[in-house]
Amino acid sequence: MRKITGIILFNLLAFTMGFAAEKPGSVQKKAAEIQRSVLAIDSHTDTPLQMIQKGFDMSVRHDPHKEYSKIDFPRMKEGGLDGAFFAVFVSQGPRNAEANEKIRLRALMLFDTIGSAVARNHDLAELAVTPGDAGRLKKIGKRAVFIGIENGYAIGNDLSLISTFYLRGARYITLCHTKNNDICDSSTDSTEHHGLSQFGYEVVQEMNHVGMMVDVSHISDKALTDVLAFTKAPVIASHSCAKALCNNPRNLTDDLLRAIAKNGGVIQMCILSDYVKTPLPNPARDSARAAVRKKFRDFDGLSDDEMKTARKEWNAMNDQFPQKLATVSDVVDHIDHIVSVAGINHVGIGTDFDGGGGVDGCFDVSEMGNITLELVKRGYSKNEIRKIWGGNLMRVMKKTDKVAQKYKLTCRCNG
Numbered sequence: 001m002r003k004i005t006g007i008i009l010f011n012l013l014a015f016t017m018g019f020a021a022e023k024p025g026s027v028q029k030k031a032a033e034i035q036r037s038v039l040a041i042d043s044h045t046d047t048p049l050q051m052i053q054k055g056f057d058m059s060v061r062h063d064p065h066k067e068y069s070k071i072d073f074p075r076m077k078e079g080g081l082d083g084a085f086f087a088v089f090v091s092q093g094p095r096n097a098e099a100n101e102k103i104r105l106r107a108l109m110l111f112d113t114i115g116s117a118v119a120r121n122h123d124l125a126e127l128a129v130t131p132g133d134a135g136r137l138k139k140i141g142k143r144a145v146f147i148g149i150e151n152g153y154a155i156g157n158d159l160s161l162i163s164t165f166y167l168r169g170a171r172y173i174t175l176c177h178t179k180n181n182d183i184c185d186s187s188t189d190s191t192e193h194h195g196l197s198q199f200g201y202e203v204v205q206e207m208n209h210v211g212m213m214v215d216v217s218h219i220s221d222k223a224l225t226d227v228l229a230f231t232k233a234p235v236i237a238s239h240s241c242a243k244a245l246c247n248n249p250r251n252l253t254d255d256l257l258r259a260i261a262k263n264g265g266v267i268q269m270c271i272l273s274d275y276v277k278t279p280l281p282n283p284a285r286d287s288a289r290a291a292v293r294k295k296f297r298d299f300d301g302l303s304d305d306e307m308k309t310a311r312k313e314w315n316a317m318n319d320q321f322p323q324k325l326a327t328v329s330d331v332v333d334h335i336d337h338i339v340s341v342a343g344i345n346h347v348g349i350g351t352d353f354d355g356g357g358g359v360d361g362c363f364d365v366s367e368m369g370n371i372t373l374e375l376v377k378r379g380y381s382k383n384e385i386r387k388i389w390g391g392n393l394m395r396v397m398k399k400t401d402k403v404a405q406k407y408k409l410t411c412r413c414n415g
Contacts, residue, residue, distance in 0.1 A: 100156030
């Protein structure tokens with residue numbers, strides 16, 4: 001035990017001395033240079049929920065403390081974020097033909113909203129569907145807008161919608177959200193399918209065939225295990241943290257982190273404070289929060305007007321009972337842990353901005369560079385930071401496309 005302790009102390013002393021020799025200003029300069037040079041991609045934001053609000057303008061810099069918006073194009077540039085996946089998010093509702101059609105139309109409306117906002121700001125951003133698009137846009141100083149679908153409920157029970165949404169630009173589908181759907185069980189709902197449903201297996205297979213990344217955030221542990229045993233392509237967890245550091249049902253156990261790494265996938269570290277650090281007891285806030293959730297059915301199946309009112313009351317609750325947020329240091333603790341368990345090639349960042357994401361020191365996209373600064377302080381190299389900020393995610397995108405191309409080639413040969 002003494003020998004191990006001595007090694008730890010020696011390494012800590014060596015690191016501290018090395019860091020002390022580097023002036024604080026030079027560390028910040030190094031971090032800023034890295035942020036400018038790497039391709040930085042956020043794998044999950046709910047910014048379209050802001051974009052559908054009347055009068056919201058992505059070309060204008062918003063105040064996150066007054067307007068509750070975490071992302072716009074000026075702040076993306078300010079924070080050194082080159083691209084982000086904007087979520088076509090649909091809350092879980094009834095599972096019948098009428099509801100499925102309603103949610104299909106809502107998903108298409110959100111695709112249109114994203115497309116229109118990008119078209120209005122063509123000088124600032126463009127839609128992206130490949131890693132190459134993101135690299136090209138970075139070179140000309142534009143933001144890359146990728147699209148992901150949050151909640152497979154958007155396809156109802158129609159497999160053909162996977163290719164429809166792929167052709168509209170979507171490059172991943174989060175299989176479920178906070179409630180079970182026809183695809184699988186959620187990590188925050190009761191057991192229904194005991195993992196993936198039979199339809200869920202068909203969905204994963206079709207996503208592999210089309211070239212759509214399978215997103216395992218939100219799904220139950222058993223469903224995730226089922227996906228990993230069946231998929232032919234690597235998966236992503238677009239916004240998930242390590243359960244060993246924060247015991248939230250949304251987070252991933254070390255066994256699951258290792259399993260995703262073995263699959264070749266990537267865990268995109270989320271910066272929603274409740275997933276990063278277990279909140280301190282706050283009975284008044286907890287009571288007010290529960291009341292808003294109950295009033296608005298846990299935000300599931302809300303109309304646009306109901307969602308607008310719900311967001312207003314939720315923001316008012318946060319103002320009245322402010323949460324003590326986790327910090328950038330806490331965020332990087334999770335990155336450290338995922339690296340130690342799964343390896344540097346299997347970690348990334350998915351903030352969940354505009355869906356609850358934000359910590360002290362990285363409250364909105366303009367402060368993204370603070371994560372890089374903390375990584376530099378902890379000794380991460382430029383190449384390692386490049387992998388974390390998008391390299392690993394882009395590798396999974398490329399591999400998913402190769403799997404789809406191989407399938408298409410096989411179909412042509414057999415035909």
